[in-house]
Amino acid sequence: GAVVSQHPSRVICKSGTSVKIECRSLDFQATTMFWYRQFPKQSLMLMATSNEGSKATYEQGVEKDKFLINHASLTLSTLTVTSAHPEDSSFYICSAHQGDYGYTFGSGTRLTVV
Amino acid sequence: GESVGLHLPTLSVQEGDNSIINCAYSNSASDYFIWYKQESGKGPQFIIDIRSNMDKRQGQRVTVLLNKTVKHLSLQIAATQPGDSAVYFCAENLGSGNTPLVFGKGTRLSVIA
Numbered sequence: 001g002a003v004v005s006q007h008p009s010r011v012i013c014k015s016g017t018s019v020k021i022e023c024r025s026l027d028f029q030a031t032t033m034f035w036y037r038q039f040p041k042q043s044l045m046l047m048a049t050s051n052e053g054s055k056a057t058y059e060q061g062v063e064k065d066k067f068l069i070n071h072a073s074l075t076l077s078t079l080t081v082t083s084a085h086p087e088d089s090s091f092y093i094c095s096a097h098q099g100d101y102g103y104t105f106g107s108g109t110r111l112t113v114v
Numbered sequence: 115g116e117s118v119g120l121h122l123p124t125l126s127v128q129e130g131d132n133s134i135i136n137c138a139y140s141n142s143a144s145d146y147f148i149w150y151k152q153e154s155g156k157g158p159q160f161i162i163d164i165r166s167n168m169d170k171r172q173g174q175r176v177t178v179l180l181n182k183t184v185k186h187l188s189l190q191i192a193a194t195q196p197g198d199s200a201v202y203f204c205a206e207n208l209g210s211g212n213t214p215l216v217f218g219k220g221t222r223l224s225v226i227a
Contacts, residue, residue: 006157031212034214043203043217043220044217045217049213091155105157107156107157108156108157
């Protein structure tokens with residue numbers, strides 16, 4: 001089946017620094033990937049849709065200059081949280097769609113900003 | 115019993131009983147629905163899906179029911195086991211792989227051994 005690999009699984013960073021999260025489709029090509037954020041005891045909230053070779057589409061209320069998305073190849077999308085602050089601490093999850101296998105999710109990244 | 119907390123509602127069931135988790139979806143144009151199970155610190159895990167041209171679909175120990183009239187989705191788990199304890203989310207989609215899934219609020223299932 002389709003596998004999406006997400007790294008790192010956990011990261012702790014200092015306030016004001018930037019953190020990059022990678023999402024790779026291992027055995028299929030994904031022209032579109034999706035990034036979600038999940039706060040404790042809440043649901044997954046869509047942040048943006050990442051399109052290979054073009055700009056990401058951000059949901060209302062998500063700052064595109066703060067959450068930089070790059071989808072440079074058909075198997076890799078990255079989310080960079082710039083100038084991170086404690087309120088950015090959350091669980092970030094990527095997802096990709098592959099025709100035969102539907103939607104596949106990464107294992108998530110727990111970001112803690114101190 | 116079922117209770118609603120500040121965020122996720124919780125459903126507590128005895129081991130061996132059947133569980134029913136409900137979800138109200140938002141978009142009447144949605145035509146693809148999925149139930150996911152999420153364990154702590156992990157990504158969502160696919161359980162079962164259903165398209166809008168169906169009203170029931172069965173898997174192993176799980177059944178999904180779709181009522182388009184009232185925009186309601188339910189997940190039934192037969193003979194609930196301790197390993198079923200997790201948070202369950204319904205998700206909807208407009209049917210294209212290039213469009214994202216929109217997740218419901220989620221329900222925490224707690225199985226009492």
